[in-house]
Amino acid sequence: MHVTWDVYHGDTQLLSYVPTIKEILYRIVDELQLTKVNESFKQFEPIGVTGFILLEESHVSIHTWPEHQFAAIDIFSCRAFDQQKIEVLLKKAFHSDKIITKSIPRGEHVNSPISKAI
Amino acid sequence: MHVTWDVYHGDTQLLSYVPTIKEILYRIVDELQLTKVNESFKQFEPIGVTGFILLEESHVSIHTWPEHQFAAIDIFSCRAFDQQKIEVLLKKAFHSDKIITKSIPRGEHVNSPISKAI
Numbered sequence: 001m002h003v004t005w006d007v008y009h010g011d012t013q014l015l016s017y018v019p020t021i022k023e024i025l026y027r028i029v030d031e032l033q034l035t036k037v038n039e040s041f042k043q044f045e046p047i048g049v050t051g052f053i054l055l056e057e058s059h060v061s062i063h064t065w066p067e068h069q070f071a072a073i074d075i076f077s078c079r080a081f082d083q084q085k086i087e088v089l090l091k092k093a094f095h096s097d098k099i100i101t102k103s104i105p106r107g108e109h110v111n112s113p114i115s116k117a118i
Numbered sequence: 119m120h121v122t123w124d125v126y127h128g129d130t131q132l133l134s135y136v137p138t139i140k141e142i143l144y145r146i147v148d149e150l151q152l153t154k155v156n157e158s159f160k161q162f163e164p165i166g167v168t169g170f171i172l173l174e175e176s177h178v179s180i181h182t183w184p185e186h187q188f189a190a191i192d193i194f195s196c197r198a199f200d201q202q203k204i205e206v207l208l209k210k211a212f213h214s215d216k217i218i219t220k221s222i223p224r225g226e227h228v229n230s231p232i233s234k235a236i
Contacts, residue, residue, distance in 0.1 A: 040156035054158045068228045
């Protein structure tokens with residue numbers, strides 16, 4: 001399951017710095033009860049963040065453009081999850097009124113259900 | 119620009135261990151002349167890899183299921199790049215005869231061109 005969220009009209013301040021972004025990504029990981037393996041965040045000067053959390057067989061990533069009040073988030077996960085719940089979480093977290101969610105099917109041509117192998 | 123590649127019928131051995139996967143991801147980063155910020159790889163037991171390279175304003179990720187001869191790769195980049203070139207590289211690298219490439223538009227509703235802000 002690979003889902004992307006494009007967050008528009010977000011609060012510039014909330015999109016600008018690593019500590020806030022990290023805290024929001026941690027909330028997503030908690031919400032979905034995922035297991036963190038590693039993480040990396042980069043602060044752009046003067047504002048803007050790029051970051052990822054590597055999870056067991058999956059990942060969460062974020063790239064923010066505070067000057068456009070925009071953030072791009074994606075989650076790749078071998079377990080099904082509630083993407084609507086994450087949309088609500090992101091809307092609240094970034095004070096956004098517009099989020100575009102996309103679900104990208106991955107590995108549809110694998111013969112047997114991939115989740116069973118994990 | 120967010121592009122995903124689903125690699126089918128890959129060589130199980132080539133999909134199994136971190137050193138090979140890391141080397142293939144490095145080749146992608148070199149090919150696209152991207153700048154690495156950080157990276158993280160995890161070896162699953164007995165086989166399977168998940169990995170991530172954080173780039174300047176972008177990322178490359180990979181998750182492999184050698185038992186299904188399958189790998190899921192994605193690149194998120196604020197710069198345009200030649201996705202066909204990467205498909206060819208992946209085909210050769212994993213000895214695959216079937217790759218499904220998908221391009222996911224991101225941030226289409228941002229008013230001004232996002233790349234200009236970087």
